[in-house]
Amino acid sequence: MSKKTLGIGTRCVHAGYAPGKGEPRQMPIIQSTTFKYETSEQMGRLFDLEDAGYFYTRLQNPTNDRVAARIAALEGGVAAMLTSSGQAANFFACFNICEAGGHIVSTASIYGGTFNLLAVSLRKLGIEVSFVDQDAPEAEIEKAFRPETRLVFSETVSNPGVKVLDVEKWAEIAHRHGVPLIVDNTFPTPILCRPFEWGADIVTHSTTKYMDGHGTGVGGCIVDSGNFDWNAHADKFPGLCTPDPSYHGLTYTKKFGKLAYITKATAQLMRDFGSIQSPQNAFYLNLGLQTLHLRMRRVSESALQVATFLKDHPSVQWVHYADLEGDAYHALQQKYLPDGSCGVMALAVKGGRAFAEKFMDSLGLVTIETHVADCYTCLLHPASHTHRQLSDAQLAEAGIDPDLIRLSIGLEDPEDIIADLAQALEKAQ
Numbered sequence: 001m002s003k004k005t006l007g008i009g010t011r012c013v014h015a016g017y018a019p020g021k022g023e024p025r026q027m028p029i030i031q032s033t034t035f036k037y038e039t040s041e042q043m044g045r046l047f048d049l050e051d052a053g054y055f056y057t058r059l060q061n062p063t064n065d066r067v068a069a070r071i072a073a074l075e076g077g078v079a080a081m082l083t084s085s086g087q088a089a090n091f092f093a094c095f096n097i098c099e100a101g102g103h104i105v106s107t108a109s110i111y112g113g114t115f116n117l118l119a120v121s122l123r124k125l126g127i128e129v130s131f132v133d134q135d136a137p138e139a140e141i142e143k144a145f146r147p148e149t150r151l152v153f154s155e156t157v158s159n160p161g162v163k164v165l166d167v168e169k170w171a172e173i174a175h176r177h178g179v180p181l182i183v184d185n186t187f188p189t190p191i192l193c194r195p196f197e198w199g200a201d202i203v204t205h206s207t208t209k210y211m212d213g214h215g216t217g218v219g220g221c222i223v224d225s226g227n228f229d230w231n232a233h234a235d236k237f238p239g240l241c242t243p244d245p246s247y248h249g250l251t252y253t254k255k256f257g258k259l260a261y262i263t264k265a266t267a268q269l270m271r272d273f274g275s276i277q278s279p280q281n282a283f284y285l286n287l288g289l290q291t292l293h294l295r296m297r298r299v300s301e302s303a304l305q306v307a308t309f310l311k312d313h314p315s316v317q318w319v320h321y322a323d324l325e326g327d328a329y330h331a332l333q334q335k336y337l338p339d340g341s342c343g344v345m346a347l348a349v350k351g352g353r354a355f356a357e358k359f360m361d362s363l364g365l366v367t368i369e370t371h372v373a374d375c376y377t378c379l380l381h382p383a384s385h386t387h388r389q390l391s392d393a394q395l396a397e398a399g400i401d402p403d404l405i406r407l408s409i410g411l412e413d414p415e416d417i418i419a420d421l422a423q424a425l426e427k428a429q
């Protein structure tokens with residue numbers, strides 16, 4: 001099935017799985033840890049990466065691979081790998097090409113969990129990270145790079161700041177320094193933005209969010225565009241371009257070409273760190289993917305209606321939503337996300353912390369949840385919830401206003417969402 005000729009909705013339904021005669025119409029769950037072989041030689045060749053095939057689900061499973069192939073087809077990539085969570089996806093995406101002594105340039109306004117991963121846990125592994133404002137002038141961004149920089153990390157639409165990344169600009173800067181741009185595309189999903197079309201090299205997802213879309217299973221995904229020329233910068237990426245002693249001296253770029261990055265992540269990182277998604281969760285994820293194109297348009301349309309209502313409300317201080325005309329990121333949204341940015345917006349109410357708490361506690365249909373980006377409309381106050389481990393200084397560094405409330409629009413009728421927000425704003429007076 002050609003991923004280039006088929007529309008994105010068709011790919012949501014069909015890519016990665018084409019059953020033959022008498023085979024299940026729905027992608028089946030292969031709920032098996034191991035796979036049977038006839039001879040010791042057959043098994044040995046799998047362990048040497050000489051033959052492709054399944055032997056242990058920690059490394060690969062047919063259900064996971066089909067779902068990963070579907071996501072790769074949606075993003076326009078050459079290969080993908082599912083992980084147990086979005087956190088695992090971002091960790092593996094970085095650690096696959098950046099080891100102790102390496103350095104990462106990351107935009108500052110990113111998901112709190114990723115900020116901790118980069119600023120705290122990777123630092124413990126000997127990897128340094130410099131955070132920069134994604135909208136800083138190029139000369140200032142340039143200053144963050146070092147000889148040991150191995151990658152640039154960012155989010156297409158940041159969580160929770162909903163800032164839109166100038167993907168083309170950041171890809172150019174990364175490539176000028178001989179390193180790939182990795183972007184977390186969780187919020188727009190490939191339905192609304194395909195970062196590879198703008199020069200990004202690797203895309204990550206928390207599939208827990210819109211892709212699953214029903215609050216069912218935690219999961220992640222890494223997709224490789226196959227476009228980054230590792231060999232042109234072989235000195236920076238010895239893990240891909242020089243022999244791997246744990247696979248009898250095999251060199252990933254030589255043996256696997258464009259599949260080198262995902263093959264190494266699977267064969268080495270999954271083998272050693274073991275963060276596979278369960279086939280059962282991959283099955284649920286696939287059900288979500290099959291309606292992703294319908295849901296992403298709907299949440300964006302509803303979010304624009306809600307944002308328009310909130311923007312003009314006398315109790316609302318500000319609303320950040322890139323689809324709104326006049327928003328600081330509207331021009332970038334028009335360029336990169338013309339069909340809508342996602343269903344998430346940020347807002348602040350007037351009247352300080354007390355008003356905000358009364359407003360949130362007065363909601364009925366809209367619930368307070370850590371989650372975001374699924375079928376239920378929900379909200380959260382990052383400074384008291386997801387980002388409460390961060391100091392005020394770190395909050396400022398991460399670009400998070402202490403007043404910011406993250407509102408995620410679900411699949412309910414927008415009139416009902418607006419009515420609930422209106423009555424809670426009224427009650428908080």
Ligand SMILES: *Cc1c(COP(=O)(O)O)cnc(C)c1O
Pocket residue numbers: 085086087088090111113114155159184186187205206207208209218219220
């Ligand atoms: C939720 C989220 C993550 C982390 O994903 P988990 O599946 O919760 O581990 C990473 N990036 C973004 C943008 C997210 O919203």
